[in-house]
Ligand code: ADP
């Protein structure tokens with residue numbers, strides 16, 4: 001489904017130059033639960049952002065189902081990105097002035113879906129993550145774990161084939177983290193591909209493939 005070929009990412013120039021990724025080669029198939037692991041600063045987020053088309057490589061190519069993404073225009077890439085993937089971040093990134101329900105409805109506004117459809121779907125997604133009693137709460141009225149579940153519901157709004165998650169449990173206590181991981185696991189069992197960044201060794205039990213990075217290079221790929 002995704003093929004990364006000889007990808008390099010270099011930030012800055014001269015003295016300030018950082019080689020974040022060095023010649024990355026990776027293939028991800030539909031239905032996998034991929035974990036990108038490694039120490040802080042090794043390039044995990046950079047690789048995730050390139051896989052999710054939020055960022056572009058300095059050199060090399062990313063193919064989606066055989067299509068070369070670098071030949072897409074910025075606009076085409078944005079449309080494609082919305083269609084294929086949903087994103088979940090460590091900091092939740094919910095909009096503070098909107099309720100849980102409104103946050104989940106938001107991505108659907110960009111489509112032509114009518115209001116009733118959006119509302120019904122947002123409610124269904126919030127129910128799926130166990131928040132049917134919290135739909136009218138604002139982010140500050142929710143715990144970290146609940147906010148992350150809203151963020152997952154939002155990521156699902158456009159029926160993505162892939163969930164990209166950057167340290168989704170990084171700000172959560174272990175119990176809420178487990179709730180979030182179990183939701184990701186259920187989604188994976190329904191056929192959604194999960195690509196997740198973490199440095200938490202104990203989460204590898206959820207993965208079907210572990211990509212270990214060090215200093216911008218893949219040092220090992222473990223298939224389970
Ligand atoms: P990780 O997610 O493993 O912590 P990152 O992908 O965030 O690593 O960063 C990899 C390296 O690239 C680090 O040295 C980081 O400081 C650098 N880096 C990341 N993003 C940028 C950026 N936008 N500009 C300059 N350097 C960056």
Ligand code: ADP
Nearest residue numbers: 011018040041044045046090091166167170197
């Ligand atoms: P996380 O640890 O959650 O991945 P980071 O703090 O590493 O987040 O990075 C947050 C944002 O800052 C990212 O968009 C990343 O690209 C950017 N960033 C990281 N390192 C640098 C850097 N050295 N210079 C500029 N931007 C950076």
